[in-house]
Amino acid sequence: xxxxxxxxxxxxxxxxxxxxxxxxxxxxxxxxxxxxxxxxxxxxxxxxxxxxxxxxxxxxxxxxxxxxxxxxxxxxxxxxxxxxxxxxxxxxxxxxxxxxxxxxxxxxxxxxxxxxxxxxxxxxxxxxxxxxxxxxxxxxxxxxxxxxxxxxxxxxxxxxxxxxxxxxxxxxxxxxxxxxxxxxxxxxxxxxxxxxxxxxxxxxxxxxxxxxxxxxxxxxxxxxxxxxxxxxxxxxxxxxxxxxxxxxxxxxxxxxxxxxxxxxxxxxxxxxxxxxxxxxxxxxxxxxxxxxxxxxxxxxxxxxxxxxxxxxxxxxxxxxxxxxxxxxxxxxxxxxxxxxxxxxxxxxxxxxxxxxxxxxxxxxxxxxxxxxxxxxxxxxxxxxxxxxxxxxxxxxxxxxxxxxxxxxxxxxxxxxxxxxxxxxxxxxxxxxxxxxxxxxxxxxxxxxxxxxxxxxxxxxxxxxxxxxxxxxxxxxxxxxxxxxxxxxxxxxxxxxxxxxxxxxxxxxxxxxxxxxxxxxxxxxxxxxxxxxxxxxxxxxxxxxxxxxxxxxxxxxxxxxxxxxxxxxxxxxxxxxxxxxxxxxxxxxxxxxxxxxxxxxxxxxxxxxxxxxxxxxxxxxxxxxxxxxxxxxxxxxxxxxxxxxxxxxxxxxxxxxxxxxxxxxxxxxxxxxxxxxxxxxxxxxxxxxxxxxxxxxxxxxxxxxxxxxxxxxxxxxxxxxxxxxxxxxxxxxxxxxxxxxxxxxxxxxxxxxxxxxxxxxxxxxxxxxxxxxxxxxxxxxxxxxxxxxxxxxxxxxxxxxxxxxxxxxxxxxxxxxxxxxxxxxxxxxxxxxxxxxxxxxxxxxxxxxxxxxxxxxxxxxxxxxxxxxxxxxxxxxxxxxxxxxxxxxxxxxxxxxxxxxxxxxxxxxxxxxxxxxxxxxxxxxxxxxxxxxxxxxxxxxxxxxxxxxxxxxxxxxxxxxxxxxxxxxxxxxxxxxxxxxxxxxxxxxxxxxxxx
Numbered sequence: 001x002x003x004x005x006x007x008x009x010x011x012x013x014x015x016x017x018x019x020x021x022x023x024x025x026x027x028x029x030x031x032x033x034x035x036x037x038x039x040x041x042x043x044x045x046x047x048x049x050x051x052x053x054x055x056x057x058x059x060x061x062x063x064x065x066x067x068x069x070x071x072x073x074x075x076x077x078x079x080x081x082x083x084x085x086x087x088x089x090x091x092x093x094x095x096x097x098x099x100x101x102x103x104x105x106x107x108x109x110x111x112x113x114x115x116x117x118x119x120x121x122x123x124x125x126x127x128x129x130x131x132x133x134x135x136x137x138x139x140x141x142x143x144x145x146x147x148x149x150x151x152x153x154x155x156x157x158x159x160x161x162x163x164x165x166x167x168x169x170x171x172x173x174x175x176x177x178x179x180x181x182x183x184x185x186x187x188x189x190x191x192x193x194x195x196x197x198x199x200x201x202x203x204x205x206x207x208x209x210x211x212x213x214x215x216x217x218x219x220x221x222x223x224x225x226x227x228x229x230x231x232x233x234x235x236x237x238x239x240x241x242x243x244x245x246x247x248x249x250x251x252x253x254x255x256x257x258x259x260x261x262x263x264x265x266x267x268x269x270x271x272x273x274x275x276x277x278x279x280x281x282x283x284x285x286x287x288x289x290x291x292x293x294x295x296x297x298x299x300x301x302x303x304x305x306x307x308x309x310x311x312x313x314x315x316x317x318x319x320x321x322x323x324x325x326x327x328x329x330x331x332x333x334x335x336x337x338x339x340x341x342x343x344x345x346x347x348x349x350x351x352x353x354x355x356x357x358x359x360x361x362x363x364x365x366x367x368x369x370x371x372x373x374x375x376x377x378x379x380x381x382x383x384x385x386x387x388x389x390x391x392x393x394x395x396x397x398x399x400x401x402x403x404x405x406x407x408x409x410x411x412x413x414x415x416x417x418x419x420x421x422x423x424x425x426x427x428x429x430x431x432x433x434x435x436x437x438x439x440x441x442x443x444x445x446x447x448x449x450x451x452x453x454x455x456x457x458x459x460x461x462x463x464x465x466x467x468x469x470x471x472x473x474x475x476x477x478x479x480x481x482x483x484x485x486x487x488x489x490x491x492x493x494x495x496x497x498x499x500x501x502x503x504x505x506x507x508x509x510x511x512x513x514x515x516x517x518x519x520x521x522x523x524x525x526x527x528x529x530x531x532x533x534x535x536x537x538x539x540x541x542x543x544x545x546x547x548x549x550x551x552x553x554x555x556x557x558x559x560x561x562x563x564x565x566x567x568x569x570x571x572x573x574x575x576x577x578x579x580x581x582x583x584x585x586x587x588x589x590x591x592x593x594x595x596x597x598x599x600x601x602x603x604x605x606x607x608x609x610x611x612x613x614x615x616x617x618x619x620x621x622x623x624x625x626x627x628x629x630x631x632x633x634x635x636x637x638x639x640x641x642x643x644x645x646x647x648x649x650x651x652x653x654x655x656x657x658x659x660x661x662x663x664x665x666x667x668x669x670x671x672x673x674x675x676x677x678x679x680x681x682x683x684x685x686x687x688x689x690x691x692x693x694x695x696x697x698x699x700x701x702x703x704x705x706x707x708x709x710x711x712x713x714x715x716x717x718x719x720x721x722x723x724x725x726x727x728x729x730x731x732x733x734x735x736x737x738x739x740x741x742x743x744x745x746x747x748x749x750x751x752x753x754x755x756x757x758x759x760x761x762x763x764x765x766x767x768x769x770x771x772x773x774x775x776x777x778x779x780x781x782x783x784x785x786x787x788x789x790x791x792x793x794x795x796x797x798x799x800x801x802x803x804x805x806x807x808x809x810x811x812x813x814x815x816x817x818x819x820x821x822x823x824x825x826x827x828x829x830x831x832x833x834x835x836x837x838x839x840x841x842x843x844x845x846x847x848x849x850x851x852x853x854x855x856x857x858x859x860x861x862x863x864x865x866x867x868x869x870x871x872x873x874x875x876x877x878x879x880x881x882x883x884x885x886x887x888x889x890x891x892x893x894x895x896x897x898x899x900x901x902x903x904x905x906x907x908x909x910x911x912x913x914x915x916x917x918x919x920x921x922x923x924x925x926x927x928x929x930x931x932x933x934x935x936x937x938x939x940x941x942x943x944x945x946x947x948x949x950x951x952x953x954x955x956x957x958x959x960x961x962x963x964x965x966x967x968x969x970x971x972x973x974x975x976x977x978x979x980x981x982x983x984x985x986x987x988x989x990x991x992x993x994x995x
Contacts, residue, residue, distance in 0.1 A: 027068055027069070027070045028068070028069065028070070028071065028089075028093055029066060029067070029068055029069075029093065030066070030067050030068075030069050030075070030089065030092070030093060030094070030095050031064070031065065031066045031067075031093065031094055031095075032064070032065060032094055032095040032096045032097065033059075033062070033063045033064050033065075033096050033097075034046045034048075034059050034063045034065065034077060034079075034096070034097045034098075034099060035063055035096070035097075035098050035099075036082075036098070036099065036745065036746070036747060037098040037099060037100040038100070038690065038745060040098075041063075041746060041747035042059070042061075042062050042063025042064075042747060043059060043063050043079055043082070043099060043747060044059060044060070044061050044063065044747070044748075045058050045059060045079065045932060046058060046059040046063070046065070046077055046078070046079040046082075046099070047076075047077070047078045047079065048065050048067055048075060048076070048077055049075070049076045049078075049247070050067070050069055050073050050074070050075060050076075051073070051074035051075070051076050051086060051245045052074075052245040053245075053247070055067075069089050070089070071089055071090060071091065072088065072089065072090075073088075073089050074086050074087065074088050074089070075087050075089060075095070076245075077097050077099060079099055082099040082100065083099060083100045084099075085097055085099060100690070108128070110122060110126055110128045110215055111128070111213070111215045111236050111238055112124075112126060112215070112217065112222065112236075113217065113222070113223070113225040113226055113234070113236075113564075113578075114225060114454070114499075114501055114503075114518055114520065114562070114564070115503065115518060115564075117566070120604070120619070120621070121566075121568065121574060121602075122222075122602070122623075123221060123566075123574050123575075123576040123600035123601065123602040123623055123625065124217065124218075124219050124221040124222025124223075124576070124600055124623070124625055124681075125152075125217070125218040125219040125221075125222055125623070125625070125681055125683055125696075125698050125700075125736075126215060126216070126217055126218070126222050127150045127151070127153075127215070127216045127218070127738070128213055128214070128215045128216075129146060129149045129150060129213065129214045129215075129216075130212065130213045131211065131212055131213070131240075132852070133149060133754065133850065133852075134146075134149075134208075134211075135147055135148075135149075135863050135923060135924055136861060136863075136924050136926040136943070136945045136988075137257075137924050137926065137945040137946075137947040137986060137988050138255055138257035138259075138309060138311060138334070138945075138947065138986055138988045139208050140162065140163050140204070140208070140311075140332055140334055140343065140345070141157075141158070141163065141164065141165060141166060141201055141203065141204065141208070142203045142206045142208050142211060142237070143155055143157075143165065143166035143168060143203060144157055144166060144208075145208055145211065145214070146214050146235075147166075147863070147865065147923060148756075148848035148849075148850065148863055148864065148865040148923060149214075149754070149756075149848060149850065149863075150214075150216050150738070150756065150848070151696075151698075151736035151737060151738045151756035151757065151758045151848075152170060152171050152216075152218050152698070152734070152736045152758050152760075153168065153169075153170050153216055153218075153233075154168070154169045154170075154758070154843070154846050155167070155168050155169075156168075156169075156961060156963065156964065156974075157961070157983065158200070158201070158963060159379075159963050159980045159981035159982075159983070160336070160337060160338075160981045160982050160983040160984050161200065161336055161338070161341060161376070161379065161981040162334040162335070162336045162341060162342055162343035162374075162375075163199075163200055163201055163204050163334070163343040163345070163372070163374060164200050164201060164981070165195070165200055165201035165202065165203065165204070166201075167181075167963070167964045167972070168181060168182055168235070169232075170182050170216065170218055170232055170233030170235075171218060171233065171700060171702060171732055171734060171760060172702070172732035172734065172760045172762045172842070173232070173732075173762065173797065174231045174232055174631065174675070174677045174702060174704045174730070174732070175231070175232075175631055175675055175704065175707065175708065176707060176708065176709060176728070176730070176778070176791060176797060177634065177635065177708040177709065177710065177724060178631045178632075178633055178634040178635065178675055178708055179193060179232065179631065179633040179634075179635075180232055180972065181193045181232055181633075182232045182233040182234055182235050183223075183226055183229045183230055183232070183233070183234045183235070184203065184234075184235045184237065185234065185235070185236050185237065186206065186237045186239070186368075186436065187237070187238060187239055187364070187366045187438060188364075188438055188440055188456050188458065188499070189436060189438050189458040189460060189495075189497060190226075190229065190497065190524065191203075191460065191495070192460070192493060192495050192526050193633065194493070194528065196432065196462050196464045196491045196492075196493050196528075197430075197464055197466065197489050197490075197491040197530055197532075198374065198430030198431070198432050198464035198465065198466040198489070198490075198491065199372070199374065199430070199432045199462075199464060200374070200376075204345070204370070204372060204432075205347070205368060205369075205370040205372075205434040205436060205462075206237070206239075206347070206368065206370075207313065207328065207330040207347040207349065209253055209313040209315075209328070209330060210239045210240055210315075210328055210330075210347075210349050210368075211237060211238075211239055211240070212238045212239055212240045212241070213237075213238045214235060214236070214237055215235070215236040215237075215238070216233065216234070216235055216236075217230075217233060217234040217235075217236070218233050218681075218698075218700075219625045219627070219679050219681035219683075219698070219700060220598050220625065220626065220627025220628060220629050220677070220678070220679035220681070221576060221578070221598045221599065221600035221625030221626065221627045221679075221681065222234070222600075222625075223598075223627070223629055224578050224579075224580060224596050224597065224598030224627040224628065224629055225562050225564055225578045225580055225598075226580065226629075227560060227562070227580030227581075227582040227594070227596040227629065227630055228558070228560075228580075228582040228584060228594055228596065228629075228630035228631065228632045228674060229558075229630070229631075229632065229633065230596075230629040230630070231629040231630060231631040231675065231676075231677040231704065232631070239349065239351060239366065239368075240315075240317070240326055240328075240351070241317075241324060241326050241351045241353055241364075242317045242318055242319055242324030242325045242326045242351065242353060243317075243318075243319065243324055244319050244324050244353075244355070245319055246317070246318050246319050246324070247318055248316065248317070248318035249316075249317050249318055249994060249995070250314075250315070250316055250994070250995045251313075251314070251315045251316075251317070251992065251993065251994050251995075252312075252313070252314050252315075252991075252992065252993040252994075253311075253312075253313040253315075253990070253991075253992050254310070254311065254312045254313070254990065254991055254992075255310070255311050255988050255989060255990035255991070256308065256309070256310050256988070256989050256990075257308070257309045257310070257311075257986050257987065257988040257989075258306065258307070258308055258986065258987045259306065259307050259309065259335075259337055259984035259985070259986040259987075260306040260307075260337065260984060260985055260986075261300075261304045261306075261337050261982060261984060261985075262948060262959075262982065262983065262984060262985045263958065263982075264298075264300040264301070264304075264958075265300065265386050265876065265895055265957075265958050266895055266896045266897075267300075267386055267390070267893050267894065267895050267896060268390065268893055268894065268896060269296050269298075269390055270293070270294075270295050270296035270297060270390040270391040271296060273292065273389065273390055273391055273885075273891065273893065274292055274391060276882075276885065277289055277292055277885075277886070277891075280882060283882060283883065283886075283904065284885070284886045288886050288891075291886075291889070291890065291891055292389070292391045292891060293389070293391035293392040293393065294391065295390070295391050295392055295393050296390060296391075297388075297390050297391070297392060297393060297394060298390065299384070299385035299386075299388045299390065299419050299420070299893075300382075300385045300386070302385070302394055302419065302420050303338060303339055303381050303382070303385050303419050303420060303423045304337050304338060304339070304982075305337055305338075305339055306337070307335035307336065307337055307984075308335065309332075309333055309334040309335050310332075310333050311330070311331070311332045311333070311334075312330065312331045313328060313329070313330040313331075314328065314329050314330075315327065315328035315329075316328070322354055322355050322356065323352060323353065323354040323355075324352075324353045324354075325350075325351065325352050325353070326349075326350070326351045327349070327350045327351075328347075328348070328349050328350075329346070329347065329348045330345075330346070330347040330348075331344075331345070331346055331347075332344065332345040332347075336375075336377070336981075337982070337984045338377055338379065338381070338382065338423065338981060339377070339423050339424060340375065340377040340378075340423050340424055340426065341375055341376060341377035341379075341981075342375045343372065343373070343374055343375070344372070344373045345370065345371070345372040345373075346370070346371045346372075347368070347369065347370050348368070348369045348370075349366070349367065349368045349369070350365075350366070350367050351364070351365070351366050352364075352365040352366075353365070359444075360443065360444040360446070361441070361442070361443050361444070362441070362442040362443075363439065363440065363441055363442075364439070364440040364442075365438075365439050365440075366436075366437065366438055366439075366440075367435070367436070367437040368434075368435070368436045368437070369433075369434070369435050370432070370433065370434045370435075371431070371432075371433050372431070372432045372433075373429065373430075373431050374429060374430045374431075374432065374466075375428070375429050376428045376429070376430070376468075377423060377426060377428055378422050378423055378425075378426040378428060379979075379980075379981050380417075380422060380979075381417075381419040381420075381422040381423035382419075382979045382980070382981060382982075383978070383979035384416050384417045384418070384419035384422055384475075385419040386876065386893065386894075386895070386979060387416045387892050387893050387894070388416045388417075388418065388419050388892075388893060389416065389890065389891040389892065389893060390893055391891070392405050393405050394418070394420050400473065401418065401421060401473045401475070402421065402425070402471070402473045404418045404420065404421040404473075405418055406418050406421070406475060407889060407890040408889060415887070415889060415890035415892075416890065416892055416893075417475030418475055421473070421474065421475060422474070422475050425470065425471055425473065425474040425475075426468070426469070426470055426474065427467065427468075427469040427470075428466075428467075428468045428469070429466060429467060430464055430465065430466030430467075431464065431465050431466065432462065432463070432464045433462070433463045433464075434460075434461065434462040434463075435459070435460070435461050435462075436458070436459075436460045436461075437458065437459055438456060438457060438458030438459070438497070439455075439456075439457050439458075440454065440455070440456045441453075441454065441455040441456075442454050448504075450504055450505055450506045451502060451503070451504045452502070452503045452504075452505075453500075453501075453502055454499070454500070454501050454502070454503060454520070455499070455500050456497065456498070456499035456500075457497070457498055457499075458495075458496070458497040458498075459494075459495070459496050459497070460493075460494070460495035460496075460497075461492075461493070461494055461495075462491075462492065462493040463490075463491070463492050464489075464490060464491045464492075465488075465489075465490045466488070466489050466490070467486070467487060467488045467489070468485070468487040468489075469484075469485065469486050469487065470484055470485045471484050471537070472484040472537055472539075483536050483537055483545065484536055484537035485534065485535075485536060485537075486534070486535055486536070486537060487532065487533070487534040487535075488532075488533045488534075489530070489531060489532040489533070490530075490531050491528070491529060491530045491531070492527075492528070492529040493526075493527070493528050493529075494525070494526065494527040494528075495524070495525070495526050496524065496525045497522070497523070497524045498522070498523045498524075499520060499521070499522045499523075500520055500521050500522075501518055501519060501520020501521070501562070502518070502519055502520065503516070503517070503518045504516070504517045504518075505517075511569075512569065512570045512571075513567065513568060513569050513570075514566075514567070514568040514571075515565070515566070515567050515568075516564075516565070516566040516567075517563075517564070517565050517566075518562075518563060518564045518565075519561075519562070519563040519564075520561075520562055520563070521560070521561055521562075522558070522559070522560040522561075522562065523557075523558070523559055523560075524557070524558045524559075525555065525556075525557050525558075526555060526556050526557075526558075527553070527554070527555040528552075528553070528554050528555070529551075529552070529553045530550075530551070530552045530553075531549070531550070531551050531552075532549060532550045532551075533547070533548075533549040534547065534548045534549070535547035535548070554637040554638070555585075555637060556584065556585045556586050556637045557583075557584070557585040558582065558583070558584055558585075558632075559582075559583040560580055560581065560582045560583065561580070561581045562578070562579065562580040562581070563578065563579050563580075564576065564577070564578040564579075565577045565578075570607075571604065571607055572603065572604045572607045572608065573601075573602075573603060573604075574600075574601065574602040574603075574604070575599075575600070575601055576598075576599065576600040576601075576602075577597075577598070577599050577600075578597065578598045578599075578627070579595065579596070579597045579598075580595075580596045580597075581593060581594075581595055581596075582594050582596065582630065582632075584632045584674075585637075586632055586634065586636070586637055586638070586639060586640070587632070587639075587640050587672060587673055587674070588640040588641070588670050588671070588672075590671075591640070591671065591672070591673040591674075594630050594673075594674045594676075595628075596627070596628050596629055596630055597627065597628060598625070598626065598627025598628065598629075599625070599626055599627065600623065600624065600625040600626070600627075601623070601624045601625075602621055602622065602623045602624075603621065603622045604620075604621050605620040605621065605622060606618070606619055606620045606621065616688055616689060617686075617687070617688060618687040618688060618689065618690050618691045618694070619685060619686060619687030619691065619694065620684075620685070620686055620687075621684070621685040621686075622682075622683070622684055623681070623682070623683035623684070623685065624681070624682055624683075625679070625680070625681040625682075625683070626678075626679070626680050626681070627678070627679055628676060628677070628678050628679075629676075629677050629679070630674040630675065630676055630677070631674060631675040631676075631677070631704075632674055634672075634675075634708060634724075639668060639669065639672050639724065640668065640669065640670050640671070640672050641668060641670075642665065642666075642668055643665075643666050643668065644663040644664060644665055644666065645663065645664060645666050646661045646662075646663060667713065667722065667723045667724075668723075669723055669724065669725040669726075671725075671726075672708075672724070672725060672726060673706060673726055674706060675704055675705075675706050675707055675708060675726070676704065676705050676706050677702055677703065677704045677705075678702070678703050678705070679700060679701070679702045679703075680700065680701045680702075681698060681699070681700045682698070682699045682700075683696055683697065683698040683699075684696060684697045684698075692741065692742045692743075692745070693739070693740070693741050693742075694739075694740050695737070695738045695739040695740055696736075696737075696738050697735070697736070697737050698735065698736040698737075699734075699735045699736075700732075700733070700734055700735075700736075701731065701732070701733050702731060702732040702733075703729065703730075703731045703765075704729060704730050704731070705729045706726040706729075707726065707727065707728030707729050707730055707766070707767075708724055708725065708726055708727075708728070709724070709725070709727050709728045709767050709768075709778065710722040710723065710724055710778070711723055711725055711727055711768065711769075727766070727767065727768055727769050728764070728765075728766045728767045728768070729764075729765045729766040730762065730763065730764045730765060730766075730797065731762075731763055731765055732760055732761070732762050732763075733760070733761050733763075734758065734759050734760035734761065735758070735759045736756070736757070736758050736759075737756065737757050737758075738754075738755070738756040739754070739755045739756070740752070740753070740754045740755075741753045741754075748855060748856045749853075749854065749855045749856075750852075750853070750854045751851065751852070751853050751854075752851065752852040752853075753849075753850070753851045754848070754849070754850045754851070755847070755848070755849050755850075756847065756848045757845060757846070757847045757848075758845065758846045758847075759844060759845050760842070760844075760846075761796070761844070762796045762797055762840075762842060763794065763795065763796060764777075764791055764792060764793050764794065764795060764796070764797055765793065765794075766793060767791070767792075767793055775793075776790065776792070776832060777790045777791050777792030777793070777801075778790065778791040778792075779801065780798065780967045780968055780970055780973055781967060781968050782967065782968050784908075785875060785878070785879070785908045786908045786909050787801065787832075787968070788800060788801055788802055788873060788908065788909055789801055789873070789967070789973065789975070789976075790837065792837065795837050795840070796840040796842060797840075797842075798840060798841055798842075798973055798974055798975060799837045799838075799839070799840040800837065800838050800839055800840065800841075800871065800873055800911070800914045800975070801832075801835050801836070801837060801838075802835055802836070802838050802909050802910060802911040802913075802914055803818035803819070803831070803834055803835055803836075803909045803910055803911060804818055804819035804821060804834075804836060804838070804911055805817075805818060805819075805910045805911050805912045806818060806819060812900075812901070813901055813903075813907075813910065813912045815901070815902075815903050815904060815905070815907065816905070816907065818834060818909075818910070819834070820834060821833075821834050821835075821836055822834050835909065838911045838914055839871040839914055839916075840871065840975070841870055841871055841872060841873075841974040841975025841976075842870060842974065842975075843867040843868055843869045843870035843918070844868060844869030844870075845866075845867075845868040845869060846865070846866065846867050846868070847865065847866040847867075847868075848863075848864070848865050848866075849863075849864045849865075849866075850862065850863040850864070857929055857930040857931070857932070858927070858928070858929050858930075859927070859928045859929075859930070860926070860927050860928075861924075861925075861926045862922065862924065862925045862926070863922075863923045863924050864920065864921060864922045864923060865920070865921050865923060866918075866919065866920045866921075867917075867918055867919050867960075867961070868918045869918060870917050870918060870960075870975075871914050871915060871916055871917055871975065872914070872915055872917035872955060872957065872960060872962055872975055872976075872977050873913055873914050873915075873975055873976050873977065874897075874913045874914075874915055874955075874956070874957050874977050875908075875913070875976055875977055875978050876895055876957065876977060876978070876979065877895055877897040877898075877913055877956070877957070878906065878907065878908045878910070878913040879894070879906055879908070880894035880895055880897060880898040880901075880903070880906070881894075881898070881903045881904060881905050881906040881907070882898070882902070882903070882904045883904050883905055883906075884906060897956060915954075915955050915956065915957070916954055916955065917953065917955040917957075917960035917961075917962070918953065918954070918955075918960070919951055919952060919953035919955065919960040919961065920951070920952040920953070921948075921949075921950070921951045921952075921961070922949040922950050922951075923947065923948065923949070924945055924946065924947045924948075924949065925945065925946050925949050926943055926944070926945040926946075927943065927944055927945075928941050928942060928943035928944075928990075929941065929942055929943075937995055938993065938994070938995045939993070939994045939995075940991060940992065940993050940994070941991070941992040942989075942990070942991050942992075943988075943989075943990045943991075943992075944987075944988070944989055944990075945986075945987075945988040945990065946985070946986070946987055946988070947985065947986040947987075947988065948983055948984065948985045948986060949985070957977045958977075958982055959982060959983060962974075962975065962976065962977045962978075962980065963980050965978055965980070
């Protein structure tokens with residue numbers, strides 16, 4: 001027995017030595033040089049790694065490298081700005097490699113609906129923007145990364161409030177009363193665009209540092225596979241993942257930023273107010289002059305501040321055998337430039353991408369979590385700071401208002417609130433928690449290897465809790481029937497998803513064809529719960545306060561069947577056909593299901609004999625597309641069902657000695673159905689000089705039918721006097737051009753330039769079931785300012801509807817004098833008969849220009865935008881008049897634009913206040929320096945960025961890029977300049993560490 005074990009021991013030892021000898025014999029030393037494929041110059045610092053290991057080296061100053069490697073192993077050559085190469089080692093001992101500049105080449109893979117495709121094989125209008133092209137700086141909202149980067153995509157950044165969202169429009173709006181927001185899909189999870197109470201941005205759960213690419217699907221041939229949710233385009237967001245065979249990498253990104261108000265609304269000083277009062281005693285009266293104080297208070301400077309914010313992100317990525325991974329955590333502490341506003345956010349994400357069964361079974365497991373504390377403050381203080389009397393002090397010791405100056409009997413006389421107290425006295429905070437997770441499975445069927453089965457299971461859960469409390473001295477609640485105000489609210493949003501589809505891809509060599517077929521099923525459930533409880537403060541002076549509470553819960557389902565066929569002949573001619581059959585619980589039986597088809601054709605002209613050998617042309621592809629998409633996000637989960645709502649206090653009914661609320665029926669249309677958009681698209685993709693110059697041109701037409709509109713219904717029907725129903729249509733026509741260039745690509749220097757321009761024209765073609773030439777259209781506005789916007793047949797939506805101002809010989813507007821356009825002799829301000837349509841708020845042209853420049857370890861990038869032909873109604877200026885400066889018991893300030901008009905009374909309807917708001921903005925300018933091998937494998941990049949660098953415009957308001965606002969109860973109306981939270985100029989010092 002001992003002999004047997006002894007022999008076995010010797011045999012094992014001999015075998016081990018033999019294997020070591022064999023291994024040693026197979027290992028060799030590889031040397032070589034890495035150069036630029038076009039310039040032939042050596043590349044310094046190229047990473048050369050044995051695939052699947054951490055063993056590697058980098059090229060020296062002459063582009064040379066030396067590495068011990070075994071026969072059969074793969075060497076991976078990678079360098080920033082160049083395409084990576086993987087080469088298998090055989091018997092050679094010298095290996096020279098030429099790396100090509102990484103442009104968005106023909107072999108680039110882009111994500112599309114339920115799959116991916118090589119860019120050269122795409123038949124629809126698809127644009128991908130990756131992380132190296134993102135806007136730089138202290139960015140907390142993912143939408144801001146994409147601003148100005150894609151033709152046809154207009155992103156209007158939200159206000160300057162921390163964490164605010166943005167309004168995204170792809171090829172114009174397709175609706176009036178339904179959503180105009182694109183469908184946004186994050187790692188395969190279609191999101192609910194509704195923002196929960198306590199949050200101002202439904203995308204804030206994402207850390208921008210985790211995003212790898214945005215892919216924008218613009219035409220119907222690309223979006224129709226998403227059917228009823230795709231009329232406004234689709235944005236696919238892909239987050240960063242680990243890479244197979246990659247060694248572990250630890251990255252830290254951090255920055256500290258200083259934000260300061262860019263400028264203030266130009267209003268009168270205290271001295272100027274006193275001069276105006278003295279010069280207009282006949283208008284104001286001597287007695288009222290005593291109400292003026294002796295101060296020169298700049299109220300805007302009192303409520304705004306310069307702030308310091310910080311952001312930290314830590315990520316760990318790599319691969320453990322068969323499982324690539326990436327884990328990240330992030331912390332953001334952003335202080336708003338308006339006092340008592342800010343945001344603190346913690347994010348965490350994990351991506352696991354294991355591969356099993358020799359690559360036949362693949363998983364993509366993703367989880368994202370967020371915890372955000374929002375401090376909203378009171379943005380109404382901004383308007384108060386513009387209008388508050390600058391002759392008054394911030395504090396005067398008044399015990400009724402906690403020592404702050406406040407107009408006597410404020411509320412009864414509507415005197416302007418003290419903006420400092422208004423900003424600081426509020427306690428308006430919320431906490432939002434969100435989790436988005438999904439697991440995607442891709443399984444190659446063993447009995448049919450060309451067939452893959454895909455499963456995607458996801459959940460998206462959000463919970464919020466908040467309060468909005470005001471003390472009894474707060475000016476914003478002095479007109480309330482309660483003393484002070486205490487408000488608590490909470491909400492829960494649920495979004496669950498199940499997708500299952502099969503994909504069959506096959507090369508049929510006998511007929512030189514390729515076919516790719518996808519078919520599947522999708523189920524999605526949305527549920528929203530909200531609770532609000534408001535009451536006054538109870539104390540010794542106010543032992544009882546009125547309370548009010550509301551609880552709402554709604555839900556809706558989407559069930560869909562979808563399919564797509566891609567057919568390629570001779571790698572020249574590509575056909576795509578998609579169809580989706582959508583069912584929505586929002587509609588009644590008979591209208592619940594909708595069919596949304598699309599078809600596209602692409603011709604790779606470059607592959608034809610007349611272009612194939614033309615070396616200057618690297619790509620030339622013609623695209624034709626047609627498709628129908630839908631819109632079911634119409635603002636209500638139950639628009640086709642009869643429902644009753646509680647009446648307000650004015651309609652309480654006396655029962656049993658007390659007044660009780662009653663239920664009243666709400667108007668509804670049992671036949672309401674989808675809005676439907678038909679899109680036609682012609683596109684040309686081109687590339688020259690090995691794609692050193694590349695881009696695309698698209699021309700499109702989009703027509704929305706079954707457009708929802710509020711129509712008048714007969715009185716006596718026991719309903720409200722309007723009904724939302726399908727009666728109209730609108731169209732968008734436009735053209736897009738994008739151009740990307742790499743004019744410099746050398747050993748130590750490179751330059752990338754991106755430019756895009758978009759033209760879009762919107763027109764309403766129908767608003768009623770039958771044509772009515774007397775129908776004025778849909779008017780927008782309020783009782784105080786009047787209805788100065790209209791949506792009318794034959795004109796763009798939300799056009800300005802104003803009186804035509806008459807001017808004197810010096811070009812000054814004559815107060816109250818307007819052109820009698822109706823011929824009836826009346827020229828009264830606000831008279832609809834004399835109003836006319838004068839411009840609209842949507843730009844005719846938008847442009848984006850960006851560049852990236854590298855010289856050795858130094859880099860410089862810039863992003864800018866232009867908007868041409870957009871107009872803004874300057875409501876701040878329109879509300880300015882001398883007679884409004886002094887009211888019963890108080891004085892009021894206005895913008896200095898009043899010097900140009902000297903209007904005694906307000907002239908809200910004058911076209912003088914509809915101003916050209918075209919602009920050019922340099923959004924950000926960033927410079928950085930790379931420090932390699934600081935310590936062992938530690939590298940660093942330091943950067944300095946300026947955001948909101950400058951704006952060039954003739955508009956005399958605070959900012960020509962106004963946010964979308966609510967006007968007269970209608971949400972998301974563009975073009976009205978009210979007192980929104982201004983955007984700051986921000987200086988950012990950042991550092992990136994990689995190990």
